[in-house]
Amino acid sequence: MKLRTRLLTAVSALPLLAQQTVAPTGELVGRARGEDYLGYNLVQSFETGYRFAGIDGNRGKYRSDVNYRNGIRLLGSNLTMHSQDGQGRYFDELVISTQGLGNDPYQSSLLRVQKNKLYRYDLLWRLNDYYNPALPVAGGLHLMNTERRLQDHDLILLPQGRFQLKAGYARVTQDGPALSTFNLDGARGDEFPLFADVRRLRSEIRLGGDFNLFGAKISILRAWESFREDTRRLRDTPHPGANLDDLVTLDRFRADEPYHGTTPLWRGNVRFEKKHFAVHGRATYSGGRRNFLLDEAAQGVSRFGFNRQTLVFGNARRPVTAGDFNLTLFPRARLTVVNHAAVHSTRIDGDSFYRQLDNGTLAGELVSFRFLGLRTVSNATDVNVQAAKTLSFFTGYRWSNRMFRSGDGLGFPGTDLDRQAYEQENTLHTGMAGVRWRPLKPLTVVLDGEVARADRPFTPISERNLHGLGARVQYKQQSLLLSAAYKQMYNFNAVTVSAHSARSRNYFYDASWAPRDWFAFDASYARLHLDTVTGLQFFVAARLVEGQRSLYISNIHAGNLGVRVAVRKRIDLYGGYAMTQDTGDGRAIPSDTREAVASLLNRAQTFPLRFHSPLARVSLRLHPKLRWNAGWQLYRYKEDFKLVVPSQDYRAHTGYTSLSWSF
Amino acid sequence: MRGVLILACAGLSLWASPGGEYVGSNVCRACHPDVWLNSYKNPHYKSLTAGDLAVEKTGCEGCHGAGQAHVEARGGKTSIPNAFSLMPPGRILDTCLTCHSQDLSRANVKRSAHTLADVVCTGCHSIHQSPARRFLLARAEQREVCYGCHGNVRGQFSMPFKHRVNEGVVQCADCHNPHGSFAPTWRMSQRPRLVDPALGNETPCVRCHADKRGPFTFEHSPVRIEGCETCHAPHGAMNARLLRRPVVFTLCLECHNGTGNFGRQGDGIQLQSASHSMADPRYQQCTACHLRIHGSHSDSRFLR
Numbered sequence: 001m002k003l004r005t006r007l008l009t010a011v012s013a014l015p016l017l018a019q020q021t022v023a024p025t026g027e028l029v030g031r032a033r034g035e036d037y038l039g040y041n042l043v044q045s046f047e048t049g050y051r052f053a054g055i056d057g058n059r060g061k062y063r064s065d066v067n068y069r070n071g072i073r074l075l076g077s078n079l080t081m082h083s084q085d086g087q088g089r090y091f092d093e094l095v096i097s098t099q100g101l102g103n104d105p106y107q108s109s110l111l112r113v114q115k116n117k118l119y120r121y122d123l124l125w126r127l128n129d130y131y132n133p134a135l136p137v138a139g140g141l142h143l144m145n146t147e148r149r150l151q152d153h154d155l156i157l158l159p160q161g162r163f164q165l166k167a168g169y170a171r172v173t174q175d176g177p178a179l180s181t182f183n184l185d186g187a188r189g190d191e192f193p194l195f196a197d198v199r200r201l202r203s204e205i206r207l208g209g210d211f212n213l214f215g216a217k218i219s220i221l222r223a224w225e226s227f228r229e230d231t232r233r234l235r236d237t238p239h240p241g242a243n244l245d246d247l248v249t250l251d252r253f254r255a256d257e258p259y260h261g262t263t264p265l266w267r268g269n270v271r272f273e274k275k276h277f278a279v280h281g282r283a284t285y286s287g288g289r290r291n292f293l294l295d296e297a298a299q300g301v302s303r304f305g306f307n308r309q310t311l312v313f314g315n316a317r318r319p320v321t322a323g324d325f326n327l328t329l330f331p332r333a334r335l336t337v338v339n340h341a342a343v344h345s346t347r348i349d350g351d352s353f354y355r356q357l358d359n360g361t362l363a364g365e366l367v368s369f370r371f372l373g374l375r376t377v378s379n380a381t382d383v384n385v386q387a388a389k390t391l392s393f394f395t396g397y398r399w400s401n402r403m404f405r406s407g408d409g410l411g412f413p414g415t416d417l418d419r420q421a422y423e424q425e426n427t428l429h430t431g432m433a434g435v436r437w438r439p440l441k442p443l444t445v446v447l448d449g450e451v452a453r454a455d456r457p458f459t460p461i462s463e464r465n466l467h468g469l470g471a472r473v474q475y476k477q478q479s480l481l482l483s484a485a486y487k488q489m490y491n492f493n494a495v496t497v498s499a500h501s502a503r504s505r506n507y508f509y510d511a512s513w514a515p516r517d518w519f520a521f522d523a524s525y526a527r528l529h530l531d532t533v534t535g536l537q538f539f540v541a542a543r544l545v546e547g548q549r550s551l552y553i554s555n556i557h558a559g560n561l562g563v564r565v566a567v568r569k570r571i572d573l574y575g576g577y578a579m580t581q582d583t584g585d586g587r588a589i590p591s592d593t594r595e596a597v598a599s600l601l602n603r604a605q606t607f608p609l610r611f612h613s614p615l616a617r618v619s620l621r622l623h624p625k626l627r628w629n630a631g632w633q634l635y636r637y638k639e640d641f642k643l644v645v646p647s648q649d650y651r652a653h654t655g656y657t658s659l660s661w662s663f
Numbered sequence: 664m665r666g667v668l669i670l671a672c673a674g675l676s677l678w679a680s681p682g683g684e685y686v687g688s689n690v691c692r693a694c695h696p697d698v699w700l701n702s703y704k705n706p707h708y709k710s711l712t713a714g715d716l717a718v719e720k721t722g723c724e725g726c727h728g729a730g731q732a733h734v735e736a737r738g739g740k741t742s743i744p745n746a747f748s749l750m751p752p753g754r755i756l757d758t759c760l761t762c763h764s765q766d767l768s769r770a771n772v773k774r775s776a777h778t779l780a781d782v783v784c785t786g787c788h789s790i791h792q793s794p795a796r797r798f799l800l801a802r803a804e805q806r807e808v809c810y811g812c813h814g815n816v817r818g819q820f821s822m823p824f825k826h827r828v829n830e831g832v833v834q835c836a837d838c839h840n841p842h843g844s845f846a847p848t849w850r851m852s853q854r855p856r857l858v859d860p861a862l863g864n865e866t867p868c869v870r871c872h873a874d875k876r877g878p879f880t881f882e883h884s885p886v887r888i889e890g891c892e893t894c895h896a897p898h899g900a901m902n903a904r905l906l907r908r909p910v911v912f913t914l915c916l917e918c919h920n921g922t923g924n925f926g927r928q929g930d931g932i933q934l935q936s937a938s939h940s941m942a943d944p945r946y947q948q949c950t951a952c953h954l955r956i957h958g959s960h961s962d963s964r965f966l967r
Binding site for chain 1: 918923939
């Protein structure tokens with residue numbers, strides 16, 4: 001009995017560690033063992049309360065980062081039912097779990113119901129209330145205030161049988177108001193803010209089955225993915241535009257861009273295993289197709305003094321074929337060799353018919369065409385050897401060859417398009433090796449390294465000459481876990497003018513300790529360093545500026561601390577602190593210069609800021625089946641250099657009070 | 664008295680068990696009531712209720728091996744053929760894969776970064792004491808399992824801009840397959856990072872961000888060729904829209920500098936237009952005009 005109590009207490013203490021949002025409450029209510037009823041065991045709990053938030057400073061930034069607001073919530077609920085003999089009439093297991101229902105910005109529900117040997121059904125539903133003014137991106141003109149809802153259903157019939165049937169349905173919607181921009185007449189024109197009504201829907205239907213044939217396990221999946229976007233962008237009041245030096249004005253604007261398409265998909269998978277080897281092959285084919293129409297009407301004065309109506313229509317296709325083949329050999333118990341070969345092909349092409357009318361006069365129709373083809377062949381071999389009981393090695397070599405072809409075409413309908421075609425090919429070789437050592441039973445040491453070379457990378461910032469090193473030490477003894485890790489990745493991609501160097505170094509330390517059922521402690525610290533230098537060329541006042549460099553330095557310190565103390569099994573106290581701080585390169589004030597180009601680049605070299613969040617919570621057991629909870633959490637965001645105007649700093653006191661009960 | 668009970672149960676089971684050395688789960692129950700207590704909630708309990716599996720594939724001995732020696736020795740870990748706390752990681756993996764190797768999601772488990780680092784099944788799953796609602800995870804929340812080793816990722820999800828993992832609306836397994844993954848179809852097929860591709864073998868980002876998926880008549884090539892990570896830090900960032908730089912123009916200009924043999928045409932990625940004076944703030948927010956930067960149906964410069 002004492003062992004059982006200890007076991008259940010240990011299980012209940014675990015979720016309290018490292019909690020980064022103050023609610024829902026981690027402490028359990030009711031009997032962890034649950035209640036027995038009609039051959040089932042029931043465990044359930046509900047937490048209802050009021051969440052509050054007081055915000056000083058930039059409310060838009062708070063909503064972007066945190067977004068908890070006032071109101072009554074079903075902060076969390078859990079219900080599990082298990083058949084005690086595994087022979088329930090309609091189901092053997094039922095799990096329902098919810099979080100944040102009511103009006104939290106982050107809501108989720110989970111349902112699992114299954115009957116042994118007959119069926120298993122899983123549902124996951126989630127909602128994300130997304131608000132983002134994105135001030136540094138487009139000066140706040142690309143604000144989004146949308147809700148994304150995701151649901152995924154999975155049904156398996158005969159889950160333990162030799163022949164299984166699978167069906168699934170997924171649906172993602174994104175709806176809500178947003179701001180957008182519109183450029184009229186290109187660089188010498190003007191930009192105007194617009195209102196956008198975002199309406200997007202993606203759905204996916206999956207049908208398939210698994211079966212055994214001649215000792216091989218075969219899976220077949222047929223799926224259909226569809227997407228439709230019916231976002232409308234609108235402006236119904238005159239606006240002078242962002243460029244005050246020109247004469248372009250916009251009185252009214254409307255753009256409808258219905259964009260619908262489907263992607264039918266096949267996936268086949270076969271697995272065959274014997275004593276000394278295993279084979280796993282997979283092939284997928286998806287044939288994406290989208291039809292689109294852009295109907296855009298702009299009234300006002302353009303650079304050429306016209307109203308403008310633009311109609312663009314056409315389609316785009318993207319068949320994607322991929323195949324993977326794994327051969328795993330285990331010639332000896334201590335040796336594993338895995339070879340993975342993959343081939344992938346993507347072809348993207350489409351026609352875009354462009355028709356423009358100015359003041360009701362047909363100005364012309366153009367056909368644009370573009371093709372992008374991508375073919376990748378890769379092979380990876382990994383060898384894993386256990387040299388001794390406490391020592392093992394692994395090594396691997398990966399080779400990848402990629403070819404991409406592209407083509408453009410432009411012309412008038414009915415005539416031959418002026419086509420241009422390009423072809424590029426590049427190859428990457430990677431070698432990696434590592435060692436694992438267990439000098440003591442609770443102590444693990446892992447060291448690894450990687451070197452990669454590419455001959456013709458696609459972009460100036462792609463991997464070309466890459467070195468990676470990693471080390472991890474972990475000590476795990478009963479209730480104590482200590483770990484430390486280091487990871488560095490250096491990439492150099494230099495050509496004559498564009499010398500790119502990116503160096504990242506990550507350090508991580510963690511300690512978790514739960515010596516008693518009434519005390520638990522968890523702390524972690526990570527330092528994420530990144531410095532990059534990239535050669536730049538750009539224009540200032542129609543003059544090409546050469547030999548400039550984009551320098552970016554980031555030194556992020558991220559720490560988490562959580563302590564839980566239970567007082568006489570009646571009161572649970574939790575205190576935590578999370579901080580993320582970018583100290584930049586150490587400079588106290590932004591570099592300033594009167595020289596326009598230097599000023600432009602200096603102010604984006606580093607972006608020091610602080611994001612701190614202490615939290616505290618108390619949970620009081622009023623009755624074995626009833627608890628009262630209250631918590632407070634502060635979010636404090638402060639930028640050391642004011643990169644954008646208005647200031648994005650804020651301070652928000654959030655909290656909640658709730659009752660958790662079980663019946 | 665307890666010893667007599669054990670021996671009596673053992674005798675009964677041996678009589679009923681064709682293998683002789685398998686004693687049956689009921690014998691284990693006598694000395695391990697704490698494990699047995701909640702065993703019907705464990706997915707492995709199905710093997711007992713199925714009724715059509717061989718004794719060596721069901722119940723306690725399905726994983727731990729024949730229990731006769733353990734019973735005769737009156738307990739002790741060393742007498743258990745498969746005592747997981749004493750087994751080397753490779754053997755733990757092989758034991759679990761005896762039943763769990765058939766699933767497509769575990770096709771790459773032998774070459775996954777986790778296996779190479781000796782993180783095998785029991786590193787993340789707790790078979791007897793799982794506080795999780797599904798998948799027998801060792802922690803109540805999936806993220807806590809991952810944070811145990813990936814502290815740098817925990818730091819990224821604590822940044823101002825992030826996917827809502829700590830808030831519970833996004834899970835690590837939405838994008839990653841901890842059991843290993845196939846070669847990605849982007850970034851030269853290298854470093855899969857346990858990323859779980861979407862159904863059509865594309866980057867998992869498009870499962871939710873379907874509007875960025877295309878196909879577009881005018882694709883922004885690096886999105887398809889190098890992947891979303893070229894411009895975005897998918898876990899979290901100090902910068903808006905998970906961008907890798909605090910301002911947009913440096914992000915764009917680092918590639919669009921017109922040098923080298925980079926890009927689609929192999930003669931450098933197109934330099935910005937001479938009409939764009941970067942000293943003018945109007946040109947510093949590139950995406951204010953190049954709105955459809957992920958791809959466009961209507962304009963090769965992504966203006967509409």
